[in-house]
Amino acid sequence: MAAGLRSPERGTPFARRYLTSPGLRYVVRRILLSIPVVLGVVVVTFLLLRLIPGDPARTLLGLHAPSAAVAALRHQLGLDEPIWRQFWAYFYRLAHGNLGTSIYYQAPVASVIAPGLPLTGSLVLVATFFAIVITVPLASFAAMRQDRAGDHAVRLFSLMGLGMPSFWFGIILIVLFSVDLHWFPVGGYGTSFWAHLHSLLLPGLCAAIGIVPVLIRSLRVGMLEVLGADYVATARAKGLRPSRVTFVHVARNALIPTVTLLGINIAYLIGGTVVIERVFALNGLGSAMLTAIDNRDFPVVQGVTLVYALGVIVVILITDLVTARLDPRIRLR
């Protein structure tokens, strides 16, 4: 895509002239490739309003709302305009950083959801950390002991995790560690940094469990492939220490699929935090969304959905760039 841009004066491709390193060229191309996805996400959130059956303004306000209020909301949502103009207005205000106005609070949507962002961001970070520290040892363990008891135990664990509702797991964690043992707060977020971290440990573990089984299953297969690869056989045949083979040859090459997998599943993990925030009474983005649903506050639901999707696009972009950093075959393609 970047190669298509030409600098006017010499006719040399823009990318080759200014982006001299292939790595940088990959970064720019990858960023440009996410632009259509961002546009698509904007279109989908725009179409959400049109999916409301009947007259959206009437549906949102309820049957008994005065018709003046319905007309005012219809105007506020821009429903009295032709659809292409509605889309242009939506796109125009988003481009100016305006997510719309909350029906319930009569305040900018951004000001309603912004307070929850740091909490949800931290929760996703904690959950990602847990996902990695649970997955990597268990998957390696299972792969090293393929078809033996340890492998079967890990597989059974991941099978049970696959069908486990994360909110139910959260309730069990609360009963065990908060109600019975008093190790963690039952809910809430605390006021200091350490209190924040302390109160995010159980929810983070809970959100991680949602993707850990899938990660373990895929990483186990990935490790088995690496273990069977010729270069591992060569390394062993050369007489390298087993620990060196494990860490330098196997782990390094198994790291790449791990990061890729994490990128693919991070969207699922982020989505899972919505219900987990409800279970642990955390006032993040997910709670803002669920509260907005209770208030039938469409612009907030729309804004939160958009923010979540943009967050996922950025995270996937980052994981792709990290993978490219780890694996020259990707960035030099």
Next chain:
Amino acid sequence: MTPPVGLLGPEHEVGRRPSVRSRALHSPTLMAGATLTATIVALALLAPVIGRYSPVSQDLLHPLAGPSGAHWLGTDEIGRDIWSRLLYAGRTDLQVGVLAVLFPFSFGVFIGTVCGYFGGRIDTIVMRIVDVVLAFPFYVLIIALVFVVGVGTHGIYIAFGLTDWVIYARTTRSGTMVARGLDWVAAAEGGGLSRTRVLWRHILPNTITQAIVYSMSDIVLVILAVVTLGYLGLGIQPPAPDWGSMISDGQNFIQTNQWLAAIPGMAVVLTGVGLSLLGDGLADILRPE
């Protein structure tokens, strides 16, 4: 640590491969998955026979009773029989889970086959749509859609119909693209068979197995989503029983009556284990050599 797995790589089987049927009977994974799933489905279907009580009939004189001969798993806060509710909830959740997957499966496989075989502009457009749908966190999009189109089973079917086909489309597309380059497809085309015939009679039977295997995990995913929506009050609406709303009701009593929330959760986990084993077993026996 000692180098564990054989240096020569995976062993190669010699001789003719046993038939699918005999492989199925010799796969413990598949048999365990099929047995567990069949048991759960049978229990759910037999709910009116073995449930003994209506799932909604209340007995306000005996709330929060422990297990007894009259109520095998006890009663909830308004005296409803938990065993009956569990069975009827399973019936609803399994039914919604399976039905919600039917349309995404058929549409996804169809569009993936067409895109993978013909390529071109339609393929580009469809794959960009797939990218956009996958950019949304699954639960966020499902919750937003159910809110927009209306809560309950109706909303669940629409939400999954709009989003869930993308994985099937992507998997089937890549399978079809691989198959298109194989010799026997070239032979079928060269032999003068029409493209439609090659596509639906020769390629599809080979690519659809992957979609069938995935559909087992997908049903688990959908049941989890239905249960989650039920927990949030956006799914199957009361008084109809649903595992999610049972957990949500039971959560109010976690200090005193923990089984109220624990039991329906275990039912979800067991269903997930059964269907996942079934999917793994199918993957083992259907995997092409």
